Ligand code: ADP
């Protein structure tokens with residue numbers, strides 16, 4: 001079975017293509033808690049068991065939370081995060097999320113999926129894409145294709161209306177990344193004309209803005225300064241998230257949290273939020289302008305502006321978009337579901353489901369690919385380390401382009417072709433992908449030319465062909481960088497190590513969620529209240545140990561009743 005996965009920074013989701021009498025449709029698969037979105041959070045419990053999703057997210061603020069979030073931002077890097085006794089890379093944490101989604105599909109359909117289409121931000125570079133692919137493999141899934149998130153969203157929207165050839169813009173503001181794409185659909189062809197973005201901008205930043213705004217007045221007695229700094233930060237950000245959602249539905253919202261038994265609270269108004277978020281709102285403009293310019297489409301000829309990503313639910317974001325484009329955006333597909341649905345549609349295409357009309361996707365190469373060159377400056381010196389693009393950013397793929405380069409020195413015996421990806425003028429600012437030594441016959445400077453051809457397809461493989469016309473010699477390189485080879489070689493042992501981790505049984509998800517919430521409350525309150533929370537929690541744990549479903553249900557009802565009451569009316 002082939003599934004479609006939106007592996008998000010904040011939330012992930014999984015969807016399936018289902019055939020029916022009208023052809024077919026993509027449907028989301030709920031997780032063990034019945035929700036369509038699974039927070040991309042991983043926790044390791046003191047007993048070594050791992051938790052994924054909402055229960056893991058509950059543990060973020062705990063003293064001993066051992067929880068990782070937003071690790072997608074570290075994809076493609078070597079950074080490891082220590083959870084409990086073990087260290088995890090972003091790739092491995094992502095694999096744990098993918099395993100959890102895979103298990104949700106297994107539980108829902110009775111069949112274990114073996115293949116997946118996974119989405120990535122349009123702005124992901126080669127290294128980040130490969131890391132995502134490996135995460136899928138670590139989770140035991142064959143990754144049939146990686147597609148850009150905006151492309152997936154376009155597919156989700158496209159099946160509803162695809163009559164005319166009119167470009168539209170996908171505006172995707174998630175928890176941690178911002179992507180803008182200009183897409184065209186015509187007679188079954190989806191073409192991404194341009195994409196741009198900011199992979200450091202998202203809903204999380206709006207939470208930080210709220211936390212910063214209230215910090216000065218929230219805590220006159222400095223209670224937050226008395227607890228662990230990281231925990232204080234987590235509590236503030238969790239409270240800010242609630243406030244932000246409140247502000248999506250009303251003119252003001254409470255900002256409240258409980259620390260050391262005391263309740264701290266204040267009110268945030270929409271206009272205060274707007275003033276605080278002004279800098280973030282301003283940053284939304286640049287990628288839009290760049291995408292329009294790269295595609296040579298002006299805002300007026302866009303047929304629509306499509307909203308994707310949970311953060312586009314903020315009224316101030318919608319207002320900014322309306323102002324930017326001079327029209328109201330379209331959010332007819334649920335902004336948080338579009339990407340996963342699109343991935344499932346793509347999965348359906350790959351599986352050549354009969355229910356689906358033929359749709360092809362034309363993607364673009366999201367970054368510029370080129371080689372290092374040197375140049376004689378006006379003063380007669382040689383400037384080294386310059387970047388010469390061969391395939392420009394936003395060129396539709398598959399693509400094959402070539403450039404001609406010649407020797408710089410007299411009697412030069414070889415040309416070193418160093419391949420880079422990026423947008424900087426000097427190669428030092430770009431990502432080095434590989435190199436190739438090409439022997440050439442010694443001649444006076446500038447008399448030997450080489451032809452360098454780059455071929456790039458949507459699977460992300462770059463093929464480099466170099467020809468020396470003078471001798472007819474040909475050289476070829478398929479780019480798989482060193483790091484990648486290293487990572488691939490120990491893939492099998494890493495997969496085994498992950499598979500050996502104990503996962504919390506799926507059917508216990510609700511109980512784990514309750515337990516995490518109880519632990520959070522225990523840490524938030526003091527004195528008698530804390531003792532009562534502790535007692536009821538112990539009773540619940542004893543009930544869990546008994547494995548008697550009725551006892552467990554009773555203790556769970558008791559505990560959640562108590563927590564509901566405490567959270568609604570915290571004792572002062
Ligand atoms: P990602 O693609 O990064 O995984 P999502 O598309 O799921 O993210 O969006 C997550 C972001 O959306 C979070 O920052 C979350 O706070 C925000 N969000 C979700 N619902 C709302 C809402 N009702 N109001 C404001 N922001 C919201």
Ligand code: MG
Pocket residue numbers: 006008009149174175309339
């Ligand atoms: Mg997203």
